[in-house]
Structures are given as structure tokens and as C-alpha cells.
Amino acid sequence: MxxxxxxxxxxxxxxxxxxxxxxxxxxxxxxxxxxxxxxxxxxxxxxxxxxxxxxxxxxxxxxxxxxxxxxxxxxxxxxxxxxxxxxxxxxxxxxxxxxxxxxxxxxxxxxxxxxxxxxxxxxxxxxxxxxxxxxxxxxxxxxxxxxxxxxxxxxxxxxxxxxxxxxxxGGVPIIRPQVRKMVSGSRELIVGFVFLLTCAICLGHFFYAKARLERLQRELREAQREAAVNNQISSSNTVLRRQIDDITKRRARRNQAGRTMARYRDAWSVLMRGLMTTSSESVVIRGISSGQIFEADIKGVCVSEHEPGDYLVRLAAAIADSGWQLNTATIAAPSAPGGEGPRSFTFRATLDFPGFVRPGSASLDSDLQLW
Incomplete structure (x- = not known):
């Protein structure tokens, strides 16, 4: 072998x-x-x-x-x-x-x-x-x-x-390739090279980690600044929203007050026209007073006892659907001796229809203050 x-x-x-x-x-x-x-x-x-x-x-x-x-x-x-x-x-x-x-x-x-x-x-x-x-x-x-x-x-x-x-x-020549053996100097050279390479890798990693840390710190500072700005903007937006909501509510109340006053004005116009158009030769309206904003005390004189009732019937028909309600007239005794002569009467008209705020309401007062 x-x-x-x-x-x-x-x-x-x-x-x-x-x-x-x-x-x-x-x-x-x-x-x-x-x-x-x-x-x-x-x-x-x-x-x-x-x-x-x-x-x-x-x-x-x-x-x-x-x-x-x-x-x-x-x-x-x-x-x-x-x-x-x-x-x-x-x-x-x-x-x-x-x-x-x-x-x-x-x-x-x-x-x-x-x-x-x-x-x-x-x-x-x-x-x-x-x-x-x-x-x-x-x-x-x-x-x-x-x-x-x-x-x-x-x-x-x-x-x-x-x-x-x-x-x-070995009777014939045989070329045996030499197996290269690493000499001591070569081993030391390789060890030194590996050491330097390791140092270079560590140094490179250090600079890379340092640069990455600095970049992360910059990003953190920028994120903190952005968060502070966002918080400030959010606070400002909250204040603005409250102000806008307040303005919106005030505008809504003012619009409601405007609508209330318009209906109030229209209702009084209807009442005034009704008082004039329903008067006759035997009925004279001599005074209108208002104790409350939606009430009217109407005073007049007539020549007969039944005239106030007839007048209220005509007036109620004229101002129908306007929101006014008429109370029964109070008729005074004749001022002349013997039961003859003009008779005075008084009745109250009260404005009452859906959407109207009753007298003495704080909401109505605040709405009217907008005017």
C-alpha cells in the first residue's frame, strides 16, 4: 500500500x-x-x-x-x-x-x-x-x-x-505540490491585520452610532418643538372655538330677538288696524296702555250698553290668527243723570302664540338687550 x-x-x-x-x-x-x-x-x-x-x-x-x-x-x-x-x-x-x-x-x-x-x-x-x-x-x-x-x-x-x-x-520522479505552511511572521501579520480590521470596524461602528445618536437627538428636539407648537395651536383653537360658539349663540339669540320683535311689531300693527277698522259712530277708542310688553289695556266710550260686546266681536274677527286674545269688556255706568249718555268700557288684549316668550322672561330680556 x-x-x-x-x-x-x-x-x-x-x-x-x-x-x-x-x-x-x-x-x-x-x-x-x-x-x-x-x-x-x-x-x-x-x-x-x-x-x-x-x-x-x-x-x-x-x-x-x-x-x-x-x-x-x-x-x-x-x-x-x-x-x-x-x-x-x-x-x-x-x-x-x-x-x-x-x-x-x-x-x-x-x-x-x-x-x-x-x-x-x-x-x-x-x-x-x-x-x-x-x-x-x-x-x-x-x-x-x-x-x-x-x-x-x-x-x-x-x-x-x-x-x-x-x-x-519512489522508483519514478513524483512532483509533490508543496502545502503552504504559515510561518510565524505571516501568522503575526494576519493577526495584526485582523486586529486592525476589528479596530477599524469598531471605530466605524462608534462613529456610525454617534452620528445616529446625534440624528435621533435632533429628531427628538424637533419632535418636542413640533409638539409644543401643536399644543399651542390646539389651545388657540380651543379658545377660538369657544369664542366662535359664543358668537354663534349670541347671533342666534339676536336673530331670535329680531324675529320676536318683528312678530311683536306685526302683531301690534294688526291690533292697531283692527281697532281703527272695527270702530263705529257709536264706539270711540280713547286710550291704549300697556302694563306688560305683550298686554294692552284698551279704553273707550260707547253710547249703548251692548256696543262694547258687538265691538269685541268685530275686533276679534279682524285680528284673528294674529295671536291676540281679548278679555271680556268691563262697562262703567252712564255718566249722565237718568241712565243716559256715554258709557266707558275697558278690555285687555293679550298677545299669545307659539314661539313668543312670556313677559318677565330672562331669555326675552337678554335677547332684547342685543338690540
């Missing part, structure tokens, strides 16, 4: 095979869908990865070449120096410059004074795309390696055995 590898994906020219490296068995076979990245996406879409699976990808698309250097030239080189020298040797053939690609090598056997290495070089852009494809499927790219034409003819079982062995003993 390959160390630290869960899934091995082999992409050959004619097929793609997925091997469960953790179990050492189990195969999934698929078609090649163009580039290595596209084929990975199709395979993982058909059968999603287990979350966190570590994936090693073998592909025939990756550039690999055997590089030979004189043993004397390679002697004493550090690992990084040797890797740089090998990358320089394959650059003309891969077309990938050292700063735009990743390099891995394996081997180094010496023969006749020459050492040979198998060199693998993959562009950084392709590595990034492969990492994204595996990450999108829920896994993590553990490494990439090349598979050649010799493995094309192997069965899936033989291919799985070979690739598991390569992954375990």
Missing part, C-alpha cells in the same frame, strides 16, 4: 483507471476526456471522492526525459543544485522555464562514468489546474508522475500493481 496515498489515477492514451490505494484494490475505469485536468473532472463527477482523499495522478501527458551528466560534473552537487542543473537540461525540450514549472527526478545510476536521471517537469499552471480539480471533488492532490507507453499494454490489475509499487518506493 502506498504511503500517504488514498487514490491513484492513471490516465493513459486509451483509458483512465482509478485505483483505491488505501485498500490496495478496486478499480474504476473511464474514458480519456481530452486533457488530464478534464479527464479528472469527468472521473470524479462519475464517482465522487471521499472527503479529504489524497490523490496521486499518473498521466502520459506529463513531460519526462532521461538526462545524462558526466559523473565528475555531478559529483559534489547538492540536491537543489542538481535539480537546477537537470531542469536546465530539459528546458529546451519541455519548453517550460525553471521559474514556470516544477521538477522532480529519480535514479542517478552510474555507467561508464556517466550518471542517468529520469526527470519529470510539469508547468505550474497545469499543477494549479490539477489541484483545483481534485479540491473541487473534495480531495487533495498528493503528487503527479508520468506513465509511459510501456504501461499502456498492461492490464488494469498489472497497472495497479506497478503504480502502487512506484508510489511506495
Amino acid at each position: 502506498a504511503t500517504n496515498i488514498d487514490i491513484i489515477v492513471a490516465i493513459l492514451a486509451d483509458r483512465a483507471v482509478v485505483i483505491d490505494a488505501a485498500a490496495g484494490e478496486g478499480f474504476q475505469r473511464g474514458d480519456v476526456a481530452g486533457s488530464t485536468t478534464s479527464t479528472l473532472g469527468a472521473l470524479f463527477k462519475a464517482k465522487p471522492l471521499r472527503r479529504g482523499s489524497r490523490v496521486l495522478v499518473f498521466s502520459h501527458d506529463f513531460f519526462t526525459q532521461v538526462v545524462r551528466l558526466p559523473e565528475q560534473q555531478a559529483a559534489g552537487m547538492a540536491a537543489q543544485e542538481l535539480q537546477t542543473a537537470l531542469a536546465f537540461e530539459v528546458e529546451p525540450f519541455s519548453g517550460i522555464t525553471a521559474d514556470k514549472g516544477a521538477v522532480a527526478y529519480a535514479g542517478g545510476a552510474a555507467e561508464a562514468g556517466v550518471r542517468s536521471w529520469q526527470v519529470l517537469q510539469v508547468a505550474n499552471s497545469e499543477l494549479t489546474a490539477l489541484q483545483a480539480a481534485v479540491r473541487d471533488a473534495g480531495g487533495r492532490l498528493a503528487g503527479v508522475a508520468a506513465v509511459g507507453g510501456a504501461q499502456q499494454a498492461l492490464s488494469d490489475t498489472e497497472l495497479a500493481t506497478t503504480l502502487l509499487q512506484w508510489a511506495a518506493d
Whole structure:
């Protein structure tokens, strides 16, 4: 079983095979869908990865070449120096410059004074795309390696055995993407940035809250001023309404008094006309006095005893429906000796019809005062 590898994906020219490296068995076979990245996406879409699976990808698309250097030239080189020298040797053939690609090598056997290495070089852009494809499927790219034409003819079982062995003993060059570890300085920088961001947010919130508080205070003061003005207006309106109501009542009383006086005047006109038109040669009205505003004491003289009664009948007919009521006449004895001569009589006319206020009424007095 390959160390630290869960899934091995082999992409050959004619097929793609997925091997469960953790179990050492189990195969999934698929078609090649163009580039290595596209084929990975199709395979993982058909059968999603287990979350966190570590994936090693073998592909025939990756550039690999055997590089030979004189043993004397390679002697004493550090690992990084040797890797740089090998990358320089394959650059003309891969077309990938050292700063735009990743390099891995394996081997180094010496023969006749020459050492040979198998060199693998993959562009950084392709590595990034492969990492994204595996990450999108829920896994993590553990490494990439090349598979050649010799493995094309192997069965899936033989291919799985070979690739598991390569992954375990490192017999082929494998580029393992570096997992970026946060150094102490970076952590401190991020912590400082988060702290500054938090401070900025708090400061911004403080100014926002302060501005909001000031705005609310202004709105409160304006609302209080408006409430005071509204109260003043309401009080003024109340006073005005009372004054208007008082004026309306006074106008109504004045109008009522006017109507009362008009009817009173009309009633007196009717009475005066009736007194004149109903008089005869034997009846003379010689005086009218008013003890109360709606009463009239009428005095007259006549030549016979029955004349006052006849006169009252004629007068009652003349002033009918005017509101006047006539009381029975009081007839005095003749002033001449022997029972002959003029007789004096007195009767009272009282004005009484609906809507008239009786004498002595306070309402009538107040109404008349308006005049």
C-alpha cells in the first residue's frame, strides 16, 4: 500500500483507471476526456471522492526525459543544485522555464562514468489546474508522475500493481505540490491585520452610532418643538372655538330677538288696524296702555250698553290668527243723570302664540338687550 496515498489515477492514451490505494484494490475505469485536468473532472463527477482523499495522478501527458551528466560534473552537487542543473537540461525540450514549472527526478545510476536521471517537469499552471480539480471533488492532490507507453499494454490489475509499487518506493520522479505552511511572521501579520480590521470596524461602528445618536437627538428636539407648537395651536383653537360658539349663540339669540320683535311689531300693527277698522259712530277708542310688553289695556266710550260686546266681536274677527286674545269688556255706568249718555268700557288684549316668550322672561330680556 502506498504511503500517504488514498487514490491513484492513471490516465493513459486509451483509458483512465482509478485505483483505491488505501485498500490496495478496486478499480474504476473511464474514458480519456481530452486533457488530464478534464479527464479528472469527468472521473470524479462519475464517482465522487471521499472527503479529504489524497490523490496521486499518473498521466502520459506529463513531460519526462532521461538526462545524462558526466559523473565528475555531478559529483559534489547538492540536491537543489542538481535539480537546477537537470531542469536546465530539459528546458529546451519541455519548453517550460525553471521559474514556470516544477521538477522532480529519480535514479542517478552510474555507467561508464556517466550518471542517468529520469526527470519529470510539469508547468505550474497545469499543477494549479490539477489541484483545483481534485479540491473541487473534495480531495487533495498528493503528487503527479508520468506513465509511459510501456504501461499502456498492461492490464488494469498489472497497472495497479506497478503504480502502487512506484508510489511506495519512489522508483519514478513524483512532483509533490508543496502545502503552504504559515510561518510565524505571516501568522503575526494576519493577526495584526485582523486586529486592525476589528479596530477599524469598531471605530466605524462608534462613529456610525454617534452620528445616529446625534440624528435621533435632533429628531427628538424637533419632535418636542413640533409638539409644543401643536399644543399651542390646539389651545388657540380651543379658545377660538369657544369664542366662535359664543358668537354663534349670541347671533342666534339676536336673530331670535329680531324675529320676536318683528312678530311683536306685526302683531301690534294688526291690533292697531283692527281697532281703527272695527270702530263705529257709536264706539270711540280713547286710550291704549300697556302694563306688560305683550298686554294692552284698551279704553273707550260707547253710547249703548251692548256696543262694547258687538265691538269685541268685530275686533276679534279682524285680528284673528294674529295671536291676540281679548278679555271680556268691563262697562262703567252712564255718566249722565237718568241712565243716559256715554258709557266707558275697558278690555285687555293679550298677545299669545307659539314661539313668543312670556313677559318677565330672562331669555326675552337678554335677547332684547342685543338690540
